[in-house]
Amino acid sequence: MEAPPEQGPGGATGVSDGAAGGGGGAAAASRRRRKGACGAAPLGRGSGARILAVDVGAGTTDILLTQPGEPLENAVKLVVPSRTQVVATQIAQATERRQTVVFRGSTMGGGADGAAMKAHLAAGHAFVATEEAALSFADDLDKVRGLGARIVGEGAAREVLERLAPDAVAPVLSGDLDARSLRDALALLGAEPRFDAVAVAVQDHGFSPHGSNRVFRFSLWEAAVAARRPIGDLFYDADAVPLELTRLRAAGDAAAGLACGWPALVADTGPAALYGALPDDAADAVLVNVGNGHTICAVALDGRLAGVFEHHTSALDGPGLETLLLRFLDGTLGNDEVREDGGHGAVLSAAAAAADLLALPFLATGPRRGLLAGSKLPLEFAAPHGDMMLTGCYGLLRALRERGATTGDRAANAAP
Numbered sequence: 460m461e462a463p464p465e466q467g468p469g470g471a472t473g474v475s476d477g478a479a480g481g482g483g484g485a486a487a488a489s490r491r492r493r494k495g496a497c498g499a500a501p502l503g504r505g506s507g508a509r510i511l512a513v514d515v516g517a518g519t520t521d522i523l524l525t526q527p528g529e530p531l532e533n534a535v536k537l538v539v540p541s542r543t544q545v546v547a548t549q550i551a552q553a554t555e556r557r558q559t560v561v562f563r564g565s566t567m568g569g570g571a572d573g574a575a576m577k578a579h580l581a582a583g584h585a586f587v588a589t590e591e592a593a594l595s596f597a598d599d600l601d602k603v604r605g606l607g608a609r610i611v612g613e614g615a616a617r618e619v620l621e622r623l624a625p626d627a628v629a630p631v632l633s634g635d636l637d638a639r640s641l642r643d644a645l646a647l648l649g650a651e652p653r654f655d656a657v658a659v660a661v662q663d664h665g666f667s668p669h670g671s672n673r674v675f676r677f678s679l680w681e682a683a684v685a686a687r688r689p690i691g692d693l694f695y696d697a698d699a700v701p702l703e704l705t706r707l708r709a710a711g712d713a714a715a716g717l718a719c720g721w722p723a724l725v726a727d728t729g730p731a732a733l734y735g736a737l738p739d740d741a742a743d744a745v746l747v748n749v750g751n752g753h754t755i756c757a758v759a760l761d762g763r764l765a766g767v768f769e770h771h772t773s774a775l776d777g778p779g780l781e782t783l784l785l786r787f788l789d790g791t792l793g794n795d796e797v798r799e800d801g802g803h804g805a806v807l808s809a810a811a812a813a814a815d816l817l818a819l820p821f822l823a824t825g826p827r828r829g830l831l832a833g834s835k836l837p838l839e840f841a842a843p844h845g846d847m848m849l850t851g852c853y854g855l856l857r858a859l860r861e862r863g864a865t866t867g868d869r870a871a872n873a874a875p
Contacts, residue, residue: 502526502533508655508865511717514731514851515635515661515710516541517570517752518826522641523852524650525865531844531853535650538848542635547571553629554579562588563616564633565709567595568661570752580607589616592633594705598668635661635706636713656722656864658694658855659714660731662753663706675703677794677804680729680767684806687763690737693730694858697723722864728851729755729769735854736824736841737762745816747784747838748850749825753803756784758811758819765811768792770802777830784836788816824850 503509505528514521520542524535540548550572553560560579573596580586586608593603593610600610611619620630636659642652664672665679683693695701697711697718707725714723732748737759747756750772758766768787775783786792787805790812794804821838823831824847828840843853859865 502529503650504528509651509653510856510859510865511654511657512852512855512859513636513641513657513659513714514728514849514855515568515659516728516750516826516851517543517568517662519544519751519848521848521852523849523856524645524654525856526650531856535645535648536846536849537644541568542637543568543570543572545637546631546633547575549629549631550575550579553631554582554584556626556629557582557584558627558629559585559587559619559623560629560631561616561619562586562592562631562633563613564589564592565635565712566591566705567633567635567709568706569596572596576608577606585609587611587616587619588633589613591709595633598666598672598705634713635659635710636717638713638717641717654718654721656724656859657714657718658724658726658859659710660726660728660851660855661706661710662728663704666703666705673798673803677767677769677806680764680769680804681806684764684767684808687765687808689763690730690734690757690759691762691858691861694724694726694734694855697725700725722859722862724855724859724862724864726855726858729753729757731851731854731858732824733757733759733854734857735843735850735852736822738820738822739857741820744820744822745788745838746841747821747823747825747831749780749823749827749830751826754780754825754827756787758788758807758816760808760810760814766805766807768797768805770797770800772827772830774801775830777832777834780830781834781836 503526507527508525509527510525512523518541519538522537525531526533550560576586576596588608588610589612590600590610593600593608596603604610620628645652664676667675697715700708700711707727711725714725733746736746737744742762744759746759752772754770754772754775756768757764783792790807792805794806797803797805817837821836822841823838824841826848831838841850843850856865
């Protein structure tokens, strides 16, 4: 069947009454029209895997869901406030209402939610948290108690919720991923919340109750550089996350729950963004991710980590960041100086120190990459598949692809 004539403004077909005299004009116009279907076919009706990638940052959570049979440009993409921002808002609302907060759930990232918790307590209102949820604020729970929070078991938390009047208490869910809300949001958008593989990235400082978690986190980078580990090795199966990475383990549980037995992968947000920015055909590169929370610069030689510099973005301005990057790449920036400035550290392998790193491809990404606008560094801004905010998600997809989890549908991913 031939497609109906295309309509112009006001519903007109684009064929004038005068041209249609006797019907001959209409026939000629019909012959001139391109035959074919009007509009696009429904998306995501082809074969292939439905991959969910979620990159949880300090400011935003970036979500990508591939559509079977479609290019990545047609994937479902969401950039929404991160869970720490959402939780902070919920706590602030409870503060305004003078309610008792009951904080329950898995360990998540701190930051905005921790600041809201402190403000709630400073205002004289009660804050009750289960142990796992309270670990979001500090590895040493005595520090959280010292702020005035009451840390209890699950049973006691439920008792508080049942005992207080509904308008006197605010239940707040902890966790970097709200799986139910995510499924509901996708379903409302017409995207079936069924996944053949799931990958989640969160930033983990590691469990270090008696020492600096800044130092502990960077020690993991130092070990990876010393071992010249490929960036792809810094991704973990959800059930094989090291014990000391408590936030990542919680994210792994959430990823596995969403995957329902199919492949589930987790990673720190740093490697995820770096891997997403690294071109598939480039083994040597300098990569910098200027995130809302952290700025990380990594050197890759032969696809392996050869150096890392990490600082807090809030402590940096454009000229300062440029100077630190130049000094990092020429080997004159050390751990102690970065840590004294409130950052994490800087480490450069001997091979990287001997190389002309400024001659390598220099790729910058991240929501705060504008700090490097106008920089004299020989950099270019990376936007994989045309979308910089999804760089971490593309890194997760790349890691899944290397593990064979993006090549087909559930039948292809089924265990033997």
